Amino acid sequence: MKVQVVESVLKLNDEIAALNRESLRKQGIFCLDLIGGPGCGKTALLEATLRALKGKLRLGVLVGDLATTRDAERLARWTDQVVQINTGKGCHLDANQVRQAMARLDLAKLDVLVIENVGNLICPVGFDLGQDVKVGMFSVAEGDDKPAKHPPLVHEASLLLLNKIDLLPYVPFDLQKFRADVRTLNSQAELLEISVQKEQLEPWVTWLGNQVKREVNL
Amino acid sequence: MHELSLAQALLDQVVRHMPPPGGISGVSAPGSAGGSGSRPAPQSHGVNEPRASANGASLSNDQVILRKVVVRAGPAQAIEPQAMQMAWQASIAGTPYAQAQLELRVEPWRLICTSCGKEWTSEDPLELCTCGQPATPKGDAELTLLSMEVDVPGE
Numbered sequence: 463m464k465v466q467v468v469e470s471v472l473k474l475n476d477e478i479a480a481l482n483r484e485s486l487r488k489q490g491i492f493c494l495d496l497i498g499g500p501g502c503g504k505t506a507l508l509e510a511t512l513r514a515l516k517g518k519l520r521l522g523v524l525v526g527d528l529a530t531t532r533d534a535e536r537l538a539r540w541t542d543q544v545v546q547i548n549t550g551k552g553c554h555l556d557a558n559q560v561r562q563a564m565a566r567l568d569l570a571k572l573d574v575l576v577i578e579n580v581g582n583l584i585c586p587v588g589f590d591l592g593q594d595v596k597v598g599m600f601s602v603a604e605g606d607d608k609p610a611k612h613p614p615l616v617h618e619a620s621l622l623l624l625n626k627i628d629l630l631p632y633v634p635f636d637l638q639k640f641r642a643d644v645r646t647l648n649s650q651a652e653l654l655e656i657s658v659q660k661e662q663l664e665p666w667v668t669w670l671g672n673q674v675k676r677e678v679n680l
Numbered sequence: 681m682h683e684l685s686l687a688q689a690l691l692d693q694v695v696r697h698m699p700p701p702g703g704i705s706g707v708s709a710p711g712s713a714g715g716s717g718s719r720p721a722p723q724s725h726g727v728n729e730p731r732a733s734a735n736g737a738s739l740s741n742d743q744v745i746l747r748k749v750v751v752r753a754g755p756a757q758a759i760e761p762q763a764m765q766m767a768w769q770a771s772i773a774g775t776p777y778a779q780a781q782l783e784l785r786v787e788p789w790r791l792i793c794t795s796c797g798k799e800w801t802s803e804d805p806l807e808l809c810t811c812g813q814p815a816t817p818k819g820d821a822e823l824t825l826l827s828m829e830v831d832v833p834g835e
Contacts, residue, residue, distance in 0.1 A: 463832050467697050471690045471751065471823040554682050584758045585682035588821055613789075613805045614758040618821055646814045647805055 475589060479557035482564060482592025486575060492673045493575040495591050497615060498599030499608070500581030503625040505533045506658045507599070508576060511670070512540030514663060518678050519670065520571055524563045525578040526555045533578070543567050554586040555579050561592075573674050583612045594673070595620035598651075602626040602633060606640040609647060616647040621654065621669065628657040683759060686823060687767035693825050694749055694777065701744055701833055746780040748829040755789045755805070755819035785826075791815035 470476055486493045498504050505525065512521055522543035525533045534546035545563040547555060560577060567575070577593060579586040587596070598619035600608050603626050609616045616622065622644055630637065644653050654665040671678030753759045761784050768782040788801040795813035805817035 463699070463830050465697055465699060465828040465830060467693075467825045467827055469693065469697075469825050471686060471693060471825050473693065475689065552685070554685070556685065587756075587758045588682065588686075588823065610806055612758075613817070614756045614821065617756045617805070617817065617819070642814075643806065647817060649816065 472589065475557045478561055479590035479592040482557055482561055483594075485564065485569065486592060486594075489569045489572065491569060491572050491575050493577065493591075493593045494621075494673075495577045495579055495586070495593040495596045496599060497579045497583070497586045497596060497619070498581065498601075498623075499583045499604060502581075502599050502601040502604060503658050504578050504581070504599055505536055507623070507625065507656075507663075507666070508578060509536055509540065510658050510661060510663060511667065512537065514661075514667065515670075515678060516540060519674065519676070520573045522567050522569075522572040522575045523578060524555075524560060524567075524575070526559070526580045528552070528580065543571055549580055553580055553582050554589055555591060556589050557591050573676075574670065583608065583615055587614045587618055597621045597623060599623040599625060600640075602629045602635045605634075606636045607643075609640060609643040613647050616644055616651070619648065619651050621652050622648075623666065624653065624655045625658055627655045627662070628660045681763060681767070683763040683767040684770065686759065687764065687771040690749065690751065690768070690782075690825060691771045691775070691777065694746065694780075694828060697825075697828060698744060698746065699830060699832055743776075743833065745831040746777045746828060747831060748781045748783055750783045750826045750828070751785065752822070752824045752826050753784060753786045754822045755787050755803075755817075756821035757823050758821075759784075759786065759823065761786055787819065789817040789819045791817055 496504055508523055515521065521541060523537050523541065524545050524547060525537065526547045526549055527533055528549055528551065531546045534544050537544045545566045547559050547563050549555065555577065577591055596619045598615045602624065624640065641653065652669065654669060656662055656666050667678055764784055765782060772778050772780055788803050789805045790799065790801055791807060792799050793809035793811060793813055793815045796809060796811045798809055807815065809815050
């Protein structure tokens, strides 16, 4: 006997993600899911962003890691709206984890919610968390082949960040090849080249301001 | 290894769609508010204890056996077929569905040449067209349970 189903395997996750999205939209909060490998600079970017935009844009952060609260402690210097999610052995966040963490935030205090996913270029891509956009983050130190090796992330992201461009003179990295691979895989996504370390964040901050329809200057 | 999350979500979904003994269709448990990380224990449809049918009549203990589940994965779903098979085996071990085979149909990318417009499919989204130009890869990130094959006593 054949039972026809035709239903998303992640139906339950997607239903909770829809609830998350509804809660955030009711509050007028723009939400992004920040996905990148370990060490690409996700937390450093958020630290620098929180520092630069303090008093200009209200950011909250849910930060996912297998273990420790180190990232939340780093971010808590700049906002009290930060929640650490420890996944144990989980390689990605799911919508239910985000929903539980969201309950610990005061959403009325936020313009933007950043979900810093577990450091991983693969596993988080297929899980809807209730975000408005997925942002993929790479760094020069990781090599120029990362977009080509991780098509799903590049294909699904609305914005791609290339961090540590200040290292270009010091490491083998073909910027033209990187750009071409990104363009081929996703001609719609914006690609912003930044350096958190050198505080070259203007394109990112401008993009963030555009998402909340507000002019935000450094 | 997000395949384990996917396999567990798939098993939850399969359990909800299992027909009861006697092949009564359209019976499924309502969805719970648990995410992929909070999976309830699999239900034992027709295996361990009698269940009530939709009209309240008691059903027998005859086993409904799950033979196969068929799943489609879009090319932008970052799934590794071999890891998914392992995760499926790990998820069904010790459950009433331990013999169920997973048929995973991973769709290739659909490529459209940016120069000559030729269309073809490939597992490599960066594959160049025969004219030497790059192509635009098209594909979704969906993971869909298409169907299940079950043996129902009395069918």
